Amino acid sequence: MKTLELSGSRYEIGYGYGVQAREYVWKFIDIFFSKLESLRINKEAAFEISGRLEEYVKEYSPVLLEEVRGLADGADKDYEEILSLNCIFEIPRIAGTKEAHYCTVWGSVADGGVIAVQNLDLAAEYADLLHLVRIVSDDGLRIRLQALAGMLGMMGMNQDGLVFSGTTVSSKKVKYGVPKPFLGRTILNTCSTAEQAVDCLLKAPRTTGGNAMFLDAVGGFYVVECSAEQCAVIHPEKQHLFSTNHYTDGKLTPLSPTDDIESSKARLERIQELFSHTDRYDFETLKSFARDHDGNPGNLTICRHGDISTVSSVIFEPSKRRMWLATGLPCRNDYQEYSV
Template sequence: MTAPFPFVSVSGSPYERGRQHGAAVPDRVRRSARFYAGQLDRLGSRPGERERLIAEFSRGIAAFDEAYLEEMRGIADGAGLSLDAIIMINARTEIVAKARLLASRPIDEDEEEEMADGCTGAVILPERSATGGVIQGQNWDWQPDCAETAIVLRIRREDGPDLLTFVEAGGLGRHGMNAAGICVTGNYLRSDRDYCQEGVPLALVRRKALEQEHLALAIKAVATTPKACSTNMMLSQNYGFAIDFECAPDEAFPVYPQDGLIVHANHWISPAALAKLRDTGMTSSADSHYRDWRVRRLLDEPRRPLTREDLKAALFDDFLTPHSVCRPPRPGATGDLTASVAMILIEPALGIMEVAPMPALNRQFTRYSLDGDPVAVAIAA
């Protein structure tokens, strides 16, 4: 059986929270650091260039929120690593892209496919939900090695709502929910506006949204924070609202629910966005065009109120595998593997998140909570 993702619960000052995080899972933090340092190695990034690039991002992170840099410093000390290694984990998308530009190495189609942090996500609104609450879910598609680097992190905060996030060890945020009932998930997009400006690392934009007491402020964080590259982020709150933002670096395009659902994969769907920019993600995510169609179709089939198990069933879909919603490990053109590394289901009204590692190979979920300890969930049929 595939082991569940480790659960780490932290509290205290930003530095102390980070130190607890790093000390709890030092091996996973080190694996994360090695994994992303390896991406720079493959680009031929020299140590001096690497240090200058990370220092540039360090200054940007401090300007966005100094407490984030303190938390990263704590993670570094707890895991016995340099602060640079933790900054690399949290800004890995942007740092690798900037290193590629400095090396004057355009990305080829094979590399693009393997670098695409894919994903298929959905939100079920209360009018379609059997519980009368929001249900949000996501398949995180990335490289299978990251099944050994991810964790579920609970952060007890004195200055805002507690939060629960599925994240790579050493990271501050990715997919998750908070005690105010706000959920955030996200997935990969590309456009012709990418890497033309400086921006806040996407992981920290998601973390900022998860720290908010009010959905309006979470929306502001997602929609108005400058970014270096495109992304898609889904936001919901258990009071019964959800919205998707297709984000270019300098502009955000809202996508509203249809028939009580939002479904999104890795291509742009906003008419306003498509009128103003060019979707450049086709080479890495051609299957996106039927993945979101499949999930919506499967959620519409029951003709009854939907449950968390219905969303799991849709995200387990293997139509046209291995280029499917739920992806088994498969080699790309350059030999690296890609897969659905985790399936994440969130019910904010219940304060729970269920996560299964490598869902194409394993259907055992663990239930994580804002309030209690992790528990195993019956294996999905």
């Protein structure tokens, strides 16, 4: 996976990102707008939606729009195109189409603190676009995050050891608000603990569904199942938590998608089974779950193979300010260590 080191002001961080990842940003823009066209969403409609979403970002976290502007200038692309990339989850849903279901996250309280793992599942054409980005801003912020080229982030850890990760849920409720990449980055920019991150998410004007996992360096650990209108905070049961692409809380299950979630349910049942069959919640055990096929690898397995497959796997150790990354299928690739 390509790695980037960015520093400076918000604009300079974005500009450096755009320059260094230009080839991949261009490729992502082509793929993204082609996908939208296949859904009968033209570029003008996408710009209209992202423009309305931008109004919420201006109120919520305007500094990140400076990063978007710098990224557009560095990549030599229109600002509206980069803004729309960062509304990738919201534009299709607001336009009336479904959101893809992907990712599995799990974690546990272990001897050295909390450890969590995320398997990122995407269509194959996106795999080459993933970057691991380290940001050091002029105000002292340090973040290590994973993102598709041109996006502000998908998951990551900050200098305090706060981790933001999670999964998508194609909730039946959707409205205008702050797009997920802006929300995730704002949490990493402004929060130090999992408790603060939960509070930030609950108060934010949310758009679409998702299950966020937060953990921190002092043992804070939560999953927050969210729709645009309501959330459920889930605490560790028997020291562990996990999530896929539907809701499990009774208040939110009526908002869960009802079609195309066979994989989500199968992966959740399997991760529950794996936890129930061990009393060891250490690094190596949680890593082994990322490579699990429950017999034959396929669309229903945690290490996912198929049209949607696991394109990266990240292990977070917040107490050590450390991440481990396997690029591609974790069953076939080793993990590399990175510090924040």
